[in-house]
Amino acid sequence: MANNIVINASHLTLSYGDTEIIKDAAFSVKQGEFVFITGPSGSGKSTLLKSLYGQIKPTAGKLVVGGLDMRTINSNKLQELRTHLGIVFQDYKLINEWTVAKNVVLPLIIAGYSMDVQETQAKRLLKHVKLSDKYGAYPLELSGGEQQRVGVARAMSKNPFLMLADEPTGNLDEYSSNVIWDLMENACGQLKTTVLVVTHRIPSVFSIPYRHFIIENKGVYEVH
Amino acid sequence: MKFIKDHLTFIFPMMAILLGIEFFLVFDRTTSSYEEGLREGYSMFIVADKELNLAEFQKLNPHISKSTPVTKDELAQEISQGISKSSSEKILQALPYFYNIKFDTYLHTSVLDSIKTSLETDERIKKVETFGNSYSASYTLFSFIKFALKAFVIFMSLVSLFLVVKQMEVWNYAHRERMQVMEIFGAPLMLRSGVLFKVATIDAVISTILTTTIFVMLKHKWAEESHLEILKQMQDLLFRPFDFFILLMTSLMIVIVSVYIVVFSTRESSQ
Ligand SMILES: Nc1ncnc2c1ncn2[C@@H]1O[C@H](COP(=O)(O)OP(=O)(O)OP(=O)(O)O)[C@@H](O)[C@H]1O
Numbered sequence: 001m002a003n004n005i006v007i008n009a010s011h012l013t014l015s016y017g018d019t020e021i022i023k024d025a026a027f028s029v030k031q032g033e034f035v036f037i038t039g040p041s042g043s044g045k046s047t048l049l050k051s052l053y054g055q056i057k058p059t060a061g062k063l064v065v066g067g068l069d070m071r072t073i074n075s076n077k078l079q080e081l082r083t084h085l086g087i088v089f090q091d092y093k094l095i096n097e098w099t100v101a102k103n104v105v106l107p108l109i110i111a112g113y114s115m116d117v118q119e120t121q122a123k124r125l126l127k128h129v130k131l132s133d134k135y136g137a138y139p140l141e142l143s144g145g146e147q148q149r150v151g152v153a154r155a156m157s158k159n160p161f162l163m164l165a166d167e168p169t170g171n172l173d174e175y176s177s178n179v180i181w182d183l184m185e186n187a188c189g190q191l192k193t194t195v196l197v198v199t200h201r202i203p204s205v206f207s208i209p210y211r212h213f214i215i216e217n218k219g220v221y222e223v224h
Numbered sequence: 225m226k227f228i229k230d231h232l233t234f235i236f237p238m239m240a241i242l243l244g245i246e247f248f249l250v251f252d253r254t255t256s257s258y259e260e261g262l263r264e265g266y267s268m269f270i271v272a273d274k275e276l277n278l279a280e281f282q283k284l285n286p287h288i289s290k291s292t293p294v295t296k297d298e299l300a301q302e303i304s305q306g307i308s309k310s311s312s313e314k315i316l317q318a319l320p321y322f323y324n325i326k327f328d329t330y331l332h333t334s335v336l337d338s339i340k341t342s343l344e345t346d347e348r349i350k351k352v353e354t355f356g357n358s359y360s361a362s363y364t365l366f367s368f369i370k371f372a373l374k375a376f377v378i379f380m381s382l383v384s385l386f387l388v389v390k391q392m393e394v395w396n397y398a399h400r401e402r403m404q405v406m407e408i409f410g411a412p413l414m415l416r417s418g419v420l421f422k423v424a425t426i427d428a429v430i431s432t433i434l435t436t437t438i439f440v441m442l443k444h445k446w447a448e449e450s451h452l453e454i455l456k457q458m459q460d461l462l463f464r465p466f467d468f469f470i471l472l473m474t475s476l477m478i479v480i481v482s483v484y485i486v487v488f489s490t491r492e493s494s495q
Pocket residue numbers: 016021039040041042043044045046047048495
């Protein structure tokens with residue numbers, strides 16, 4: 001497999017119990033590419049993302065992420081892989097008992113970075129997402145848009161090689177959405193992070209080249 | 225308020241387990257001295273034609289730990305009062321040998337009966353006397369109490385363990401979201417369940433200290449001030465410093481086991 005291929009799927013089938021959600025899909029994504037994933041509600045967009053960070057295992061076919069076979073991956077390897085991913089959820093999934101700053105550096109805490117590094121990184125990242133004044137605040141004191149910006153900052157805090165975002169701007173105000181798209185463009189354009197974003201609306205202004213996958217009738221198709 | 229309640233619902237069942245264990249330790253110690261007393265107080269009285277030493281008795285039954293000959297001199301003296309010396313010597317020679325034998329452990333009456341029978345079948349032994357009645361009664365009562373206490377402690381521990389796990393589930397539920405988020409970001413199990421371990425360990429130590437305090441109070445205050453002779457005699461057995469370590473280790477074991485039960489039962493399944 002070529003070194004710069006980050007995701008490679010062939011004959012990929014994903015199911016819940018006996019219900020197949022994705023069937024016999026094939027696609028691959030190279031390092032530094034930006035991919036939008038769209039499709040009708042219930043088509044399996046979130047399911048596909050879950051398979052990419054190992055929340056569900058493929059029931060048939062092959063799925064390789066960062067060189068690791070997601071069907072046979074053991075829990076230690078999966079744990080290791082996850083520390084190199086940046087995941088953004090539609091419902092933010094922030095830790096409400098932690099300050100915004102601590103939330104942002106969760107990946108650094110897991111990796112065992114010192115308090116000093118955590119602090120400087122938290123400041124830098126919060127500045128990026130325009131939330132410097134919320135350093136010591138708690139997630140529930142923030143608006144939805146602000147919480148999601150914290151979520152994106154957290155996903156980017158350890159420079160992941162792959163960023164997976166499930167409707168990050170789902171029901172956010174325009175300002176927050178723009179901040180988030182800007183960040184993702186930068187991550188991809190400058191840091192060469194591979195980005196996969198599920199969204200129901202591709203932003204009209206987008207400054208870097210991107211690919212567009214549609215999930216429909218259990219298949220994953222590319223729009224050219 | 226909720227904080228206190230949260231912790232008491234963990235500390236109380238934990239203490240119940242520890243109290244049960246400590247009670248058992250104390251019971252075991254005090255009754256082993258009681259058992260010793262029963263054993264010491266119990267003996268068989270043997271009348272034999274020939275002289276028998278301990279090894280010979282042990283050949284007949286290995287439980288026999290001691291044989292004391294009853295000296296005939298005193299007997300003879302009493303008998304010989306007012307009788308001529310030669311006839312008293314005759315009497316003395318005609319007298320059989322008397323022995324008191326003791327056993328190495330506390331034996332069930334049925335075992336004692338079989339020992340008695342086996343002794344009686346030996347041709348050198350003419351008669352074996354036992355004091356079976358009081359012995360049997362106290363033995364039965366004793367083993368019944370021991371059994372009842374054991375059963376009670378085990379039952380209490382099981383119920384309490386159940387409560388401890390329940391409380392952990394409550395905590396786990398409170399921390400579930402955080403643990404799941406951390407898991408998605410690749411945090412190892414120790415980091416994810418760290419909070420649970422921390423809270424539970426602190427409570428386990430508190431439970432151990434409280435339990436220890438109760439027994440130390442019993443030992444140094446209650447036992448001293450009470451006018452119960454038996455308590456004063458056994459004061460030393462009530463609590464030993466080493467018990468603290470037994471209790472601490474037990475409570476920490478319970479914490480580790482129940483945290484793992486809870487953490488493993490709620491892994492990604494709920495996603
Ligand atoms: N945990 C689950 N167990 C069983 N079925 C599930 C589970 N999660 C999702 N599904 C089903 O799988 C299908 C795809 O769900 P998925 O969440 O991937 O859709 P989606 O494309 O993300 O939809 P939306 O745009 O509404 O978020 C749906 O029919 C859904 O009911």
